[in-house]
Amino acid sequence: MSTDGVPDHEAEMNDGLDALDIALKTSLEDLSRLSAARLGLEQTLTRIAQLAVRAIPGADGAGLTLIEADRADTVVSTDPFVNVVDAIQYRIGQGPCISAAAERRTLISNSLGSDTRWLQFGSQVARMGVHSVVSLPLLTPEGVKGSMNVYARAKNSFDERAAELGELFAEPAAIAVENAQILAQSQRLARHLLDVLEQRGMVDRAVGIVMSRSGGTAEQALERLRRLSQSEHAKLATVATRLVEEAVRRVVASQGEGDSDGLPSSNADPL
């Protein structure tokens, strides 16, 4: 009997539960402190997978797979054997990860070698010494983003509690992926618009130069530049940029040769 009146064997059980709860607690605390801004999406997902392995009793490794354009690709894993196991299922097109994503539900297997759901996959990974898995879909309002797979070498490693714990980590992983996609598309849109505006800016400056030299209208100047680009088999923006840069170089050179007009010689980027 322990000193607080609790039977020793119960105290031992409590000690064991405390250890698991401590692992879960610290994993969840670390999860709450993750910031993708500092780590980036790949590192964030790796960290989530590592925390899940720490929190789920019996887990030996985990991986996160994203599905894009109907292709699945393991993007992060906590151990090399996870990459090998995931690669097997994507190569043969069957496995718990694929099923979890397709069925949009968590799946458990505690004896992959004899699991009739994935005979080919199970037999291959069992020969590798991997016998248990929890596969969790990464779900968002937009749909299935991928899946998280937690593996164990021992049989009968996972139960419903393991699945519940895994879902605690799959949700932030799905959110991280969705946020990253929204931000990535916003970045892409802004960068592409800036790229287009920069090119148009060069074309318009070149139009101004041609207008100044020839006295024609903007449309006439643009047409001259187009003809030049066609004759040189070069893009209009390329021809325009060259013209502007040559004009600017001429100005800078003339100022460097002692031109006394007093104009500043800043080389700040044009608008």
Place this chain on the structure above:
Amino acid sequence: MMMAPGFALRRLKVRLTDGLVSDVQDLVEQLDLDPEFILAPLQAIRDHLSLAVSSFAGLRLSVGPAHHPIVLSDFASEAAAVAVRSSMTVPLASLASVPTDGEITFYAGHPGAFVDLAADLRFALNLSDETLALDRRPTPTGPFNAVTGLVERSAINRAEGILIDRGQTAAAALEDLYRRAAVIGSSLTEAAESVLAELADPGLDPDVDPVGLAGPRG
């Protein structure tokens, strides 16, 4: 092991409006670029947010200086735009590798529609409440499906080209335009248009090779 059913896959593709598509086509036409260069990420954002935020109404992307930005507006409809009740604004500078002034604002029809997403994005980007702001932008005014500011930007850039040809550096040309605007009490665009108007238009001089090596007139 069964879980509660997940979300149904809803590939809801809300078509971009013809007016916006036409503006984007005009934007890239001179440059031999595919309009999908702009339209594809725009459609992707709309797809993501239409599902993530049930009352998502549209977005407005503003790039460049505040006094003459280029603004791309994409709303599901004019009705959706005038019914906006919430917004979330993300500065472009907080998005990695977008080193420019500007912001992207997302709009929705329900109050508080972006609270959860804003919290997630602040966490993801390590931003303060002030930087990634909710409801900073009032109900948007039109046009709601267009790219605006291009005519003004063209005038400014063309005027810069004229001033460069007259012997100014690019930076000095822009400063000149600001000075003109201050002197005549006008906008930068009006100052640029005054430079353009100074050019006579006797028609093309066939003896002048404006794009060759002859250099500037006068």
